[in-house]
Amino acid sequence: MPRLILFNKPYGVLCQFSDDGSAKPTLAGFIKVPGVYPAGRLDTDSEGLLLLTDDGKLQARIADPKFKLPKCYLVQMEGEPDLAALEALRCGVDLKDGRTRPAEAELIPAPALWPRDPPVRFRKTVPDSWLRLTIREGKNRQVRRMTAAVGHPTLRLVRWAVGDWSLDGTAPGEWVEVEAS
Incomplete structure (x- = not known):
């Protein structure tokens, strides 16, 4: 069964788990679930719903514009x-x-x-x-x-x-x- 996480991303948080050296907080500071990745992105200066999953097909269905979600x-x-x-x-x-x-x-x-x-x-x-x-x-x-x-x-x-x-x-x-x- 694929995992699906709904995260309320705060303003200023990078949509990645790795630190890019910018001193901005990343997803790693909030989500301690191994093997999940964002399905799509939100800019650092945007807030709100970010979906994360461990399933590549589900990630594509959520993020790929061809599915018109x-x-x-x-x-x-x-x-x-x-x-x-x-x-x-x-x-x-x-x-x-x-x-x-x-x-x-x-x-x-x-x-x-x-x-x-x-x-x-x-x-x-x-x-x-x-x-x-x-x-x-x-x-x-x-x-x-x-x-x-x-x-x-x-x-x-x-x-x-x-x-x-x-x-x-x-x-x-x-x-x-x-x-x-």
Whole structure:
């Protein structure tokens, strides 16, 4: 039976077990399970759900864009996007490495998340808003580039779910092992 771990990766943690000499924390400081590896990645400045498994086929099914597994993000953005910006995200955005697939995008109230360390910079004169964005591919820093392309840079990025797996009830730095489906 393959192992599958759902980890709530804190901000600033590298998505690798080996130390790269940068003095940033790695997965090894949180997960003491031999033989598991990340199925996909999250940038150091992103937070949230990271799946780890010991099964290569499951890892490919989760991470490979050809399987189009939905990845849901909660995105704090600078400014308040209008309907045209939301529609652009929904239709696909032109990035330097090609057009993104259509995404699900909806404005949401600020979610009840854990505080980020360090906190997101607050500016009195620039409002922010929250978006639930679901994509089915994984270009490098895609969500950040998509929101910037529609004029609303990402301030905080939390991956909430991948497929049927979600962070629900898992605090930052904690992990749970679940049955792989």
